Amino acid sequence: MLYDNLAVNDQGHLTIAGIDACDLAATYGTPLYVLDEDRVREKCRTYVEAMGAYFAEGSMPLFASKTLSFRGIYPVVQSEGMGADVVSAGEIATALSAGFPAERMYFHGSNKTDAEIAYGVEQGVGQFVVDNVDELETLAREAKAHGITQKVLLRVTVGLDPHTLAAINTGKVDSQFGVPIETGQALAFVRQAIATENIEVLGYHSHIGSQIFDASSFCDQVDRLLAFACDVRDELSFVAGTFNLGGGFAVPYVEDDPKVDIAANIAAIAEHLSAGCAAAGYPVPRILMEPGRSIVADSGVTLYSAGRIKTIEGYRSYVMVDGGMTDNPRYALYKSAYTVLNASHADAPADFTCTIAGRCCESGDRIAEDISIAKPAHGDVIAVLSTGAYNFAMSSNYNRVLRPALVMLSGGEARLAVRRQTIDDLLALEL
Numbered sequence: 336m337l338y339d340n341l342a343v344n345d346q347g348h349l350t351i352a353g354i355d356a357c358d359l360a361a362t363y364g365t366p367l368y369v370l371d372e373d374r375v376r377e378k379c380r381t382y383v384e385a386m387g388a389y390f391a392e393g394s395m396p397l398f399a400s401k402t403l404s405f406r407g408i409y410p411v412v413q414s415e416g417m418g419a420d421v422v423s424a425g426e427i428a429t430a431l432s433a434g435f436p437a438e439r440m441y442f443h444g445s446n447k448t449d450a451e452i453a454y455g456v457e458q459g460v461g462q463f464v465v466d467n468v469d470e471l472e473t474l475a476r477e478a479k480a481h482g483i484t485q486k487v488l489l490r491v492t493v494g495l496d497p498h499t500l501a502a503i504n505t506g507k508v509d510s511q512f513g514v515p516i517e518t519g520q521a522l523a524f525v526r527q528a529i530a531t532e533n534i535e536v537l538g539y540h541s542h543i544g545s546q547i548f549d550a551s552s553f554c555d556q557v558d559r560l561l562a563f564a565c566d567v568r569d570e571l572s573f574v575a576g577t578f579n580l581g582g583g584f585a586v587p588y589v590e591d592d593p594k595v596d597i598a599a600n601i602a603a604i605a606e607h608l609s610a611g612c613a614a615a616g617y618p619v620p621r622i623l624m625e626p627g628r629s630i631v632a633d634s635g636v637t638l639y640s641a642g643r644i645k646t647i648e649g650y651r652s653y654v655m656v657d658g659g660m661t662d663n664p665r666y667a668l669y670k671s672a673y674t675v676l677n678a679s680h681a682d683a684p685a686d687f688t689c690t691i692a693g694r695c696c697e698s699g700d701r702i703a704e705d706i707s708i709a710k711p712a713h714g715d716v717i718a719v720l721s722t723g724a725y726n727f728a729m730s731s732n733y734n735r736v737l738r739p740a741l742v743m744l745s746g747g748e749a750r751l752a753v754r755r756q757t758i759d760d761l762l763a764l765e766l
């Protein structure tokens with residue numbers, strides 16, 4: 336099994352955190368998002384402990400809300416000692432409604448609306464990650480109107496793309512996020528920000544990408560942030576004490592993907608940072624990271640019911656499930672690979688090659704192509720692994736398909752955290 340929380344019971348059913356997937360499907364219906372809360376907690380702890388052990392005091396991970404924002408996740412990440420990054424008034428309100436403290440939120444976004452900036456300040460969001468000069472000016476006005484000094488990080492682009500050659504330093508200068516170092520604009524951004532009333536600059540943020548398998552890209556990022564911080568120190572006599580490295584560590588989606596040792600990578604980044612700071616005579620900054628995928632992706636499983644099964648002679652077989660791109664658009668968007676199992680016959684040989692298709696009127700509505708599973712019958716439960724991140728969060732009502740329910744598993748018990756959408760919900764907004 337891809338993950339150690341998955342097993343097969345004596346009925347031949349897949350179990351998730353010890354709970355029978357077919358029982359979950361029968362109790363809560365399908366499609367169903369299942370999230371192993373205990374496993375999410377382990378992931379949080381790995382970050383909190385490693386960052387506490389290897390980085391300077393005050394360093395901590397922030398959960399990247401965009402991967403999976405619903406009320407039930409916030410008490411989990413909060414109780415494990417994480418902050419949260421939020422990207423919209425909706426994410427802020429969701430976290431607040433679950434009791435997550437505003438001062439532990441970091442408000443991101445390249446195009447926060449003026450209303451959202453006002454809302455964030457009113458709610459007492461701890462830090463804004465300011466993306467650009469225009470936002471800085473709006474935020475300063477809003478902070479002044481509220482009589483506060485708003486703590487901020489400034490988002491810069493270091494010119495790195497972890498999925499191409501790290502040496503190509505123009506790769507990611509052209510981005511709608513942040514202000515580039517290379518063009519000199521980031522230095523001007525800092526100059527303006529530190530001179531702005533009602534704004535207190537704590538440091539810099541940069542995010543280099545996602546699905547990163549090792550520390551080397553982060554070490555390159557640290558080098559560039561540190562070089563920039565030294566330039567700012569020399570030019571402006573301003574020493575930033577916080578670097579936020581963004582998110583990005585990978586999870587395995589299929590058996591061949593490498594497994595990432597988060598703690599070892601954090602230790603390697605910390606060592607690299609300390610050496611760089613010693614060489615530059617720069618005080619070691621506090622580090623923030625914003626893991627999303629690596630906190631929740633591999634704790635999530637989606638359960639479907641197999642519907643029609645169709646073989647196009649001479650071509651391929653299709654297993655059609657009762658969800659698809661509406662609950663998981665990642666295959667349609669990126670051709671993302673997934674591991675699929677027949678949860679009703681998890682002990683049978685996976686010898687039926689097929690394509691898993693959804694139910695939308697869209698030939699791109701697929702979850703996986705040409706994979707092998709135990710041949711399903713109509714009604715068998717089909718499990719798709721590693722769906723905890725960017726699935727629920729990106730779900731839609733395309734074709735007016737209703738959004739699934741979400742159950743959380745903890746201590747051997749399941750509890751409903753998000754109920755299934757109903758037709759009444761669907762029509763509720765329409766006059």
Ligand SMILES: *Cc1c(COP(=O)(O)O)cnc(C)c1O
Pocket residue numbers: 399401402420443542544545546581582583584625626627628629724
């Ligand atoms: C997407 C994103 C993250 C989370 O990335 P993961 O790959 O899910 O860990 C963190 N920070 C920022 C700014 C992002 O855009």
